[in-house]
Amino acid sequence: MDTSTFSFTALYTGETWVANGLSMPELRTPAGDLMYKLAAPAEWAGKAIFGTNLRHMLVARHALIDRLLASLIQEMPGLQILEIACGLSARGCRFTRQYPDLRYVEADLPAMAALKVQALARVPGLSSRHAVVPIDILAADGPNAIASVLANAFDAERPIAVVTEGLMNYFTLDTATDVWCRLANALRRFPAAAYLTETYPRPKTRLLRAAAMAGAAGLRLISRSDAGIHFRTADEGADHLQRCGFDVAEVAWPPDDRTIAVLTGRVAR
Numbered sequence: 001m002d003t004s005t006f007s008f009t010a011l012y013t014g015e016t017w018v019a020n021g022l023s024m025p026e027l028r029t030p031a032g033d034l035m036y037k038l039a040a041p042a043e044w045a046g047k048a049i050f051g052t053n054l055r056h057m058l059v060a061r062h063a064l065i066d067r068l069l070a071s072l073i074q075e076m077p078g079l080q081i082l083e084i085a086c087g088l089s090a091r092g093c094r095f096t097r098q099y100p101d102l103r104y105v106e107a108d109l110p111a112m113a114a115l116k117v118q119a120l121a122r123v124p125g126l127s128s129r130h131a132v133v134p135i136d137i138l139a140a141d142g143p144n145a146i147a148s149v150l151a152n153a154f155d156a157e158r159p160i161a162v163v164t165e166g167l168m169n170y171f172t173l174d175t176a177t178d179v180w181c182r183l184a185n186a187l188r189r190f191p192a193a194a195y196l197t198e199t200y201p202r203p204k205t206r207l208l209r210a211a212a213m214a215g216a217a218g219l220r221l222i223s224r225s226d227a228g229i230h231f232r233t234a235d236e237g238a239d240h241l242q243r244c245g246f247d248v249a250e251v252a253w254p255p256d257d258r259t260i261a262v263l264t265g266r267v268a269r
């Protein structure tokens with residue numbers, strides 16, 4: 001399945017990170033800047049009508065994943081991080097500055113990984129422990145498969161955290177389930193592993209549900225994907241990760257947002 005049709009969405013999120021102090025100007029793109037300006041009226045209307053909007057949710061999601069990763073770094077000495085579907089996220093730069101010994105690998109489809117390498121070349125003072133590699137999360141085998149990237153880019157004797165941010169909901173639940181099962185299995189090679197992914201609980205009010213369905217339909221159309229909501233509640237998402245092979249799974253919420261939650265699944269060797 002060719003999923004490069006939704007890579008462009010990373011340009012919008014990339015500009016959102018810059019505009020909200022979560023990234024640096026070197027990672028901006030002209031297309032992201034244009035998309036961000038064009039979407040401003042719709043974002044403004046969303047905030048006025050629903051009290052929240054896409055930008056607010058994106059920032060809440062990114063900040064929550066930052067917080068969860070920072071606490072995993074404290075909890076698991078020697079932790080290594082793989083950020084899958086990194087897009088133009090600056091987390092690798094921010095975290096390797098904050099934790100100079102951290103091994104941080106970003107991964108995305110080959111074209112997006114190449115764009116990220118170009119963008120990072122403009123950032124001064126990159127850590128030698130920070131790398132970008134190609135991956136295709138849907139590949140069951142071959143050099144870009146999850147298991148190959150984990151085997152080739154990481155030390156199997158140290159703990160690892162894997163993040164997928166803004167990716168899994170583009171897939172049907174069946175496709176996502178297949179990825180999660182393969183990932184849980186591959187992570188068992190490490191002494192301890194955590195996997196972070198966001199989930200979008202079904203909104204409680206009819207108005208918000210209609211807005212979420214319309215948003216998902218629009219996203220399916222422009223990204224030519226299967227974008228949609230997988231679970232009614234975040235707890236259902238956590239249970240599902242356990243059925244995919246994670247030993248335990250927890251739910252975390254941003255302080256002021258109930259449109260998104262982050263699941264952490266854990267496995268140990």
Ligand SMILES: C[S@@+](CC[C@H](N)C(=O)[O-])C[C@H]1O[C@@H](n2cnc3c(N)ncnc32)[C@H](O)[C@@H]1O
Nearest residue numbers: 003007009010013085086087112136137165166
């Ligand atoms: C919405 S963007 C999210 C980017 C980034 N995580 C963020 O939050 O800004 C989706 C990302 O998934 C990547 N992607 C799409 N299909 C993929 C696949 N099969 N394997 C890995 N990454 C993929 C795209 O290239 C894109 O960078």
